[in-house]
Structure formats: C-alpha cells, structure tokens
Amino acid sequence: MGDNRISMIPMPADIDGRVLATVTDYAGMLAALRDRADELRLSREAIDQVAGLPSGYSGKILGIGQVRRLNLISLGPVLGALGVKLVMVVDGAALKQFGSRSAKRHENRVRHGVLTQLMMRNRKDFSLMGKVGGANSRRYMSAEQASKLGRKAIKARWRKVKKHKRR
Numbered sequence: 001m002g003d004n005r006i007s008m009i010p011m012p013a014d015i016d017g018r019v020l021a022t023v024t025d026y027a028g029m030l031a032a033l034r035d036r037a038d039e040l041r042l043s044r045e046a047i048d049q050v051a052g053l054p055s056g057y058s059g060k061i062l063g064i065g066q067v068r069r070l071n072l073i074s075l076g077p078v079l080g081a082l083g084v085k086l087v088m089v090v091d092g093a094a095l096k097q098f099g100s101r102s103a104k105r106h107e108n109r110v111r112h113g114v115l116t117q118l119m120m121r122n123r124k125d126f127s128l129m130g131k132v133g134g135a136n137s138r139r140y141m142s143a144e145q146a147s148k149l150g151r152k153a154i155k156a157r158w159r160k161v162k163k164h165k166r167r
Contacts, residue, residue, distance in 0.1 A: 020084065024091070030070075034062050036082045051077035 021032035037047060044059035051058065053074060060068040061078065070078065079085060138146045 030062065030066070033078065033082060033084075036084055037062065040082065042082070047078065047081045051081040053077060
C-alpha cells in the first residue's frame with residue numbers, strides 16, 4: 001500500500017519522547033494543544049506561519065471562544081508546528097465499561113470502500129435514489145397521505161423557484 005501516513009501498530013522506537021497529555025475527547029485534545037503552544041511560548045501567529053495556515057487561523061482553532069474546528073486539512077500542520085503526534089492506545093478501563101455492550105460485527109457483512117463509493121456519486125445518482133426511496137415509502141401510505149405529501153413537495157419546489165427568481 002502506498003499510503004504510509006497511518007501505522008496501525010507503532011513500533012516502540014516510533015514512540016519516543018514524553019507523554020504530554022491523556023486525551024479522551026475533542027475538548028481535551030484542544031486543551032492539550034493549547035498547553036503545548038504555551039509550553040513552547042509560541043504565539044498563534046507563529047503557529048500559523050510554521051504550519052502554513054492563513055493568518056489568524058490557529059487563534060480561531062485554539063482560542064477559548066472557538067470559532068473554527070480542527071479538520072482534515074489543519075490537524076496535521078498544527079500537530080507538526082507544535083512538534084507533537086497523536087498515538088492511539090488501548091484503554092482497558094473503557095474497554096471493560098463499554099466492550100460488553102457492543103455486538104461484534106459480522107465480517108461477511110462488511111462492505112469496504114462504501115465511503116469512497118458515496119463520494120464518487122453525483123447529483124443525478126442521489127436524485128434517482130430519492131425517487132426510488134420516495135416511491136417505496138408511498139407504497140405503504142394511504143392515497144390521502146400520499147396526496148398530502150405530494151402537495152407539500154410541490155409547495156416546497158415552488159418556494160425554491162420563487163426565491164430564485166427574486167435574486
């Protein structure tokens with residue numbers, strides 16, 4: 001596989017350095033990143049510069065009144081600018097607490113690549129799926145319910161047309 005960004009089982013040599021924080025949720029991760037920036041005495045502007053982010057972006061991410069959230073694009077550069085990496089570790093206590101509640105998945109029912117398939121669909125595909133799903137749901141409605149739903153859809157469609165014409 002050509003993608004080396006994710007290593008499911010890190011080797012002990014890959015985990016060098018001290019543990020800065022134990023994080024179990026998003027708020028905890030942000031707090032740990034803020035603490036790391038403070039420890040390094042880095043201003044938010046300096047983080048932006050090093051990470052290659054737009055000016056003021058990390059202040060919006062790491063600020064107390066958070067305006068933006070870390071995302072697929074900003075996570076890697078922010079971690080790099082702060083000189084940290086994320087390591088997933090098995091949490092035995094959480095496993096004991098929640099492990100017995102979860103049902104094991106059936107491997108023969110797992111469909112790989114579903115997200116990729118959905119991302120490659122276009123508007124026409126989703127339109128067709130909506131029509132098929134709508135026809136299927138109307139099959140189990142009375143004629144009165146289906147008529148009421150149809151009137152609601154027509155009104156919604158005409159509202160869109162009228163709103164578009166006003167622009």
